Amino acid sequence: MLKTSTTSSFFLSLVKRRINESEVVFFGEIPIFAVLMSMEDYDYLFKIVLIGNAGVGKTCLVRRFTQGLFPPGQGATIGVDFMIKTVDIKGQKVKLQIWDTAGQERFRSITQSYYRSANALILTYDISCEDSFRCLPEWLREIEQYANSKVVTVLVGNKIDLMERREVSRQRAEDFAESRNMHYLETSAKESDNVERLFLDLACELIHEAKQNALVDNDASQMPGEGKSISYSTCCSFS
Numbered sequence: 001m002l003k004t005s006t007t008s009s010f011f012l013s014l015v016k017r018r019i020n021e022s023e024v025v026f027f028g029e030i031p032i033f034a035v036l037m038s039m040e041d042y043d044y045l046f047k048i049v050l051i052g053n054a055g056v057g058k059t060c061l062v063r064r065f066t067q068g069l070f071p072p073g074q075g076a077t078i079g080v081d082f083m084i085k086t087v088d089i090k091g092q093k094v095k096l097q098i099w100d101t102a103g104q105e106r107f108r109s110i111t112q113s114y115y116r117s118a119n120a121l122i123l124t125y126d127i128s129c130e131d132s133f134r135c136l137p138e139w140l141r142e143i144e145q146y147a148n149s150k151v152v153t154v155l156v157g158n159k160i161d162l163m164e165r166r167e168v169s170r171q172r173a174e175d176f177a178e179s180r181n182m183h184y185l186e187t188s189a190k191e192s193d194n195v196e197r198l199f200l201d202l203a204c205e206l207i208h209e210a211k212q213n214a215l216v217d218n219d220a221s222q223m224p225g226e227g228k229s230i231s232y233s234t235c236c237s238f239s
């Protein structure tokens with residue numbers, strides 16, 4: 001009996017208070033542990049996965065967006081790499097989990113397992129490399145097989161700073177993207193052209209869709225930012 005009352009009074013005296021960015025648990029007036037909340041402080045969380053042939057510039061796009069860098073001598077990605085960036089979209093904090101996958105064939109079985117829970121895929125090719133464009137149907141088959149059927153896919157033609165070496169015309173890429181119901185954008189990780197726009201437009205669209213879904217289906221198990229389908233009629237545009 002004594003044990004029971006002691007235990008219950010112990011739990012009753014545990015109080016959780018929010019102090020600045022931290023949640024602090026007090027026993028009486030004594031703080032016993034603190035959890036830093038800033039890591040979890042966001043309105044939406046979206047997972048974006050970059051795929052495409054080796055050497056098209058996936059890692060450089062991610063580095064440019066997350067760190068503002070174009071690092072020379074990037075080695076090939078081994079398996080999968082991961083970075084986070086939180087952005088502000090119209091006053092809402094959006095945490096983007098960005099997964100950079102290896103383009104090399106030998107890592108395909110590892111990278112495929114990352115498609116499933118992606119909210120968005122950035123399918124990248126190199127505008128100065130015809131081969132990387134020719135492989136797109138193969139990548140789209142992978143997407144069909146392994147990704148959520150409602151994932152949003154953006155086709156990105158990277159390295160537009162190499163205009164004089166262009167092998168794939170913009171028109172051809174746009175037609176291909178349209179025929180496969182994808183957005184299309186051309187970027188340069190080197191010159192930082194359209195890189196912010198790529199990720200911010202994507203974030204904006206993912207928010208729109210998460211809100212739409214919250215209205216349409218009231219399924220409590222589906223949290224915003226988790227496995228949502230995307231509508232293209234939004235405030236943001238890739239065109």
Ligand SMILES: Nc1nc2c(ncn2[C@@H]2O[C@H](COP(=O)(O)OP(=O)(O)OP(=O)(O)O)[C@@H](O)[C@H]2O)c(=O)[nH]1
Pocket residue numbers: 052053054055056057058059060061071072073074075076077078101102103104158159160161162187188189190191
């Ligand atoms: N000129 C130019 N070169 C770029 C651009 N983006 C990437 N590169 C170069 O292309 C090469 C490959 O870039 P990565 O970012 O490693 O390519 P990746 O697609 O991540 O390659 P994997 O990790 O093997 O799949 C590097 O030498 C980069 O410096 C760009 O926008 N313009």
